[in-house]
Amino acid sequence: MNIKSLLLGSAAALAVVSGAQAADAIVAAEPEPVEYVRVCDAYGTGYFYIPGTETCLKIEGYIRFQVNVGEDVGGDSDWDAVTRGQVQFTAKSDTEYGPLTGVIVMQFNADNASTQEAKLDSAYLDIAGFRAGLFYSWWDDGLSGETDDIGSVETLHNSIRYQYESGTFYAGLSVDELEDGVYQGTFAPGVLPGTTVFTADDGPNNVGVAFGIGGKAGAFSYQVTGGWDFDNEDGAIRAMGTVEIGPGTLGLAGVYSSGPNSYYSAAEWAVAAEYAIKATDKLKITPGVQYYGNYFGGGKEVPEDFDGLGDAWKVGLTVDYQIVDNFYAKASVQYLDPDDGDDSTTGYFRLQRSF
Structure with a gap:
């Protein structure tokens, strides 16, 4: 076997191996299109469409820190610090009777780290x-x-x-x-x-x-x-x-x-x-x-x-x-x-x- 034959044989072997690897290669799938949140301005500011639906949603709320003063406001104390967090979800969609509205308000109150309360502050539906x-x-x-x-x-x-x-x-x-x-x-x-x-x-x-x-x-x-x-x-x-x-x-x-x-x-x-x-x-x-x-x-x-x-x-x-x-x-x-x-x-x- 001369040098020329050896080189041709090696090239052929490499081609076979490369072809096998190419056949087994994993090709990444094309990413699916993402549906970004769309602004809903039919009911005022702050609303957006829930993806895949025609329902508009608004999320709002507040965080409050308060110090109360007065006789016995904190048990045997004349002052008491309290913290509140509240979040409201308002959903609206058009119907033949006008906007259909649903509201959920959750409120969380903390008198201290060990005395806390979570409650449903409001939950109602509204139409016509x-x-x-x-x-x-x-x-x-x-x-x-x-x-x-x-x-x-x-x-x-x-x-x-x-x-x-x-x-x-x-x-x-x-x-x-x-x-x-x-x-x-x-x-x-x-x-x-x-x-x-x-x-x-x-x-x-x-x-x-x-x-x-x-x-x-x-x-x-x-x-x-x-x-x-x-x-x-x-x-x-x-x-x-x-x-x-x-x-x-x-x-x-x-x-x-x-x-x-x-x-x-x-x-x-x-x-x-x-x-x-x-x-x-x-x-x-x-x-x-x-x-x-x-x-x-x-x-x-x-x-x-x-x-x-x-x-x-x-x-x-x-x-x-x-x-x-x-x-x-x-x-x-x-x-x-x-x-x-x-x-x-x-x-x-x-x-x-x-x-």
């Missing part, structure tokens, strides 16, 4: 003006400051309601489950003296009917809310409004209750006023005052009526400051002086980042 599920009633609304006490002790209910809306006007009617409400004659443990913060024992409280009417007319806004508690056989009605005057907004409210019930039980009647001063683009200062007639104030037993109770008055100041976009600080101090109890001063400082 009808809403059903767990949501806050009109009685949760109030003036912009922290002084007014014109709402229910518990405003989150399993409810079904219909609300008609036309431009800046709305009117609605709801049927509410009131098992977490107030029941006359039931002992209320864990009461904070001088406040309306109390939780009644389980009673036959289970149903109520409420209405809400409201709207805007230029610089003026208004709302009238009423409710009837069938188990307590008492009800309440409230009116409030705001109007822009000078550098701020004046807010006025009045409420009347025929007897302690789940819609209003702090007093037989009350009037409140505030003036929210827009000092700068970032600073708002809101002084407020409220007067209670026949003030209940969260005694150990819910009375059947307000007869024989003393009056009370309350004054406070709330300051809001926007540090940067979506991040603000709030401070509030309130003084309450009831005829039938000791006066008290409470307040808090809050930092909150929204997204």
